[in-house]
Amino acid sequence: MPAKREVILRCMEQIQQKVRRGEPDLCDKLFQQIHRLAGSAGSYGFEDLGQAASVVDRYLIAKTLEPGDLPELGAMLQKLLDEIDKIIAQHG
Numbered sequence: 001m002p003a004k005r006e007v008i009l010r011c012m013e014q015i016q017q018k019v020r021r022g023e024p025d026l027c028d029k030l031f032q033q034i035h036r037l038a039g040s041a042g043s044y045g046f047e048d049l050g051q052a053a054s055v056v057d058r059y060l061i062a063k064t065l066e067p068g069d070l071p072e073l074g075a076m077l078q079k080l081l082d083e084i085d086k087i088i089a090q091h092g
Helices: 002-021 028-044 047-062 067-091
Strands: none
Touching: 002 028, 002 067, 028 047, 047 067
């Protein structure tokens, strides 16, 4: 779980840079990680994590990111990271 957290943080930084430069593509690694979490977290008993990941997953699927979208995406990712932090604190 700590490794997934680090991937999400690194990808968020890359997305911010790409959006600011006007590059339309997302960090594929972020999308893959979020999509996997959304699909599998609940089956491991992490329903809140799965719900947070699903929100981000749907957002990334539906949008072409613009610079103005970064605060909203950042807030969603922070909720996701908070859920990961809870799991790390409880399970190591």
